[in-house]
Ligand SMILES: CC(C)[C@H](C(=O)O)[C@@H](O)C(=O)O
């Protein structure tokens with residue numbers, strides 16, 4: 271009999287109830303909560319007179335609506351209401367909350383790992399699609415809808431149909447100036463925004479093994495943009511080193527015992543998957559999107575495609591519509607696209623190493639005149655750590671705005687909005703029509719590439735700037 275992959279191992283350990291032909295009832299180890307998708311769920315509990323079953327396995331933060339300019343000035347009424355409601359709900363139902371002034375506050379997918387709440391082998395859910403981020407630790411982590419949030423709050427379990435498994439192997443090595451963000455954007459461009467539908471992805475291969483934990487989170491974060499239920503990476507020494515000493519680790523076992531347990535979750539060498547994709551690290555170059563979904567992208571040295579380049583008539587139509595919305599000419603050089611805004615932040619790329627990568631490019635340069643550039647750390651802790659090493663000064667001297675932690679310009683649910691018709695180079699994960707504000711145009715890229723765009727005012731191959739610095 272073939273060995274098992276990590277997805278099967280975690281699934282089997284969490285089945286509370288199973289019946290042939292029906293979804294399984296899974297036990298949930300960690301439920302993360304934020305202000306946008308929880309109000310009706312708590313209201314449902316209240317109406318039914320129920321309690322939160324395991325407040326100790328539930329953790330809440332505020333991130334989508336929080337102001338990043340000045341903490342106490344919340345201009346939007348809906349934003350204020352959602353934050354106030356979360357605070358009241360957490361008090362009433364006894365759930366731990368990092369509110370707007372809390373030292374642990376930040377984007378839910380940044381603070382889970384930071385606090386050590388995220389651990390290998392856990393089932394983790396949150397009413398948020400980018401919960402897949404936590405898969406970087408070898409957890410089975412996925413987004414759920416608000417009615418499921420209520421179900422998990424009430425029972426600590428969830429009905430789930432068993433997903434298929436897909437191995438995405440990235441072999442070899444990455445070239446100079448190529449980052450984890452480029453890896454995942456490249457994969458989604460190559461295989462499309464639907465290739466993961468119905469699957470949980472396990473990322474494997476030398477390129478993945480050689481990524482840091484923060485880089486692995488960037489990759490897993492965007493598995494949802496490939497349509498996958500979740501994306502994960504088998505835990506290894508890199509994982510264990512990152513987690514050691516973190517606040518929320520279990521204290522009834524030694525770290526060696528924990529590591530042994532976690533190691534046993536790794537996919538067996540003879541594990542099988544329902545499907546397999548293989549990509550060469552050497553084929554990946556710094557990547558940007560030109561269209562209105564994360565799969566409409568290309569290497570920075572390419573040109574904007576012609577709709578006629580696509581085989582499928584629906585892809586041709588999609589490209590035509592996207593070019594129109596984005597205000598781009600087919601065939602133009604991607605490096606000739608001028609930008610108005612730069613956003614370095616979001617749960618994809620707002621961790622310390624992301625800010626370091628951007629600062630390295632920015633250092634000694636100025637933000638191009640006419641460009642508005644923001645750096646928004648993913649958490650209060652990231653902000654503090656960045657300030658301790660002077661990154662904020664590098665950004666501020668160059669003309670960037672240095673903000674408080676939150677989702678910010680990733681989506682238009684707070685005061686940070688890209689105006690209609692304006693173009694933003696963004697380290698976030700979604701470039702849908704109107705994502706950063708009505709009529710806004712988004713180009714997804716890595717932190718280093720975003721920094722290069724801020725400096726030149728255009729989408730720019732960061733390798734050129736880096737090479738200039740090195741020589
Ligand atoms: C608001 C929330 C439900 C949403 C999500 O689920 O992903 C948001 O985080 C996003 O990135 O679009």
Ligand code: SF4
Pocket residue numbers: 333334377379398400616617618676677680681698699
């Ligand atoms: S940073 Fe963006 S993608 Fe991440 S949770 Fe917030 S809104 Fe969603």
